[in-house]
Amino acid sequence: MKFKLNHMEKNWILYDVGNSAFTLLVSTIMPIYFNYLASQAGISEVNYLAYWGYATSAATIIVALLGPVIGTASDTKGRRKKLFLIALLVGSIGCVFLGFSQSWIWFLLLFVIAKSAYSLSLVVYDSMLPDITSEDRADEVSAQGYAWGYIGSCIPFLLSLVLVLFYEKIGISMKTAMGIAFLLVALWWLMLSIPLMKNYQQTHYQTSNTKNNLKASFQRLGGIFSELKRNKKILFFLIAFFFYIDGVYTIIDMATAYGTALGLDSTGLLLALLVTQIVAFPAALTFGKLAGKVNPSRLITVCISAYFLIALYGIILKEQYQFWLLAIAVGIFQGAIQSLSRSYFVKIIPANKSGEYFGIYDICGKGAAFAGTMVVxxxxxxxxxxxxGVGALSIMFLIGIFFFRKADKTPLA
Incomplete structure (x- = not known):
């Protein structure tokens, strides 16, 4: 029977399409523009990669600190949509200002702000999933979110790519082209958020008996950590997720910076990463459908193992064609490991505490990616x-698969 999305599921997926444009910008055009600003300031290629990694780490540390608090606060009745809107506006406005920055230092500062806000919006967005769909549909809906996000984000990316690659023929400067590209992505992100903002209703929530919402959030957050001690399945999964998704996000965030530092052609790198998005679309949909026939745990194990091999392949990567092979391999497994992990987590946590748990989830996900970027x-x-530096990420995938197997064998408390 053909899987058919309902109205709210489509609205939720549209935000994936919107925010994925920012993700693609961060992993492709943004590092190239930073390289341009940094080279004008006389910074070497190795240091350029390091500074980009440190900025990415700073953003993820901020998310690690704020994510659990935001997630816990979003579980309070009527708070989820408001917190989502704040993060969305800070992130999209920050994206606009990034395009007009002319100093590499200011560029990195704005990048940290925009990326932190983007990641915090996803803490709230992911926690909406139990309100959006039922548990038996979660694998497919989560997979479709990532799949349509990958293919949909190609639209603003292609328009931005034309501006960046052919700015001289168009008759504008590179800085103007970048400013327009960043503005385009911010508008795309905002516009596709409107249906979700308009129609979303929080159905799973907790009520607060105190006027001090911040204090209540910290109290509930402390309770979640106590629950994790009792529920080893969730704890082991989060440890596993910390390591394997850290490696995944590091590869996503630093792919273009990595290729540029190797001296590979910028145009070729951008086109290769476009191929990643195109490949990821059918791959994520396929894994989503497979999850209804094959144990999702087995599929997650396959994805982690594949990423282990991808990290090892990074040790020998030197030529443009090798980067293309890497881009295709990442495309096959990137959406699958993200969507299956999200839906797996939804199934093992209480629905009325999804914000609290997804706050922790994002510490171990986007908020924990500082470890991988720092290692590289x-x-x-x-x-x-x-x-x-990239090859060292293989260790994270080994640790991740070890703890995931422990989580899968442990029953829910």
């Missing part, structure tokens, strides 16, 4: 080899 940055600087 430090090893690249110490050894002088960006290949070894």
């Amino acid at each position: 940055s430090m090893i690249s600087q110490v050894t002088g080899s960006v290949n070894l």
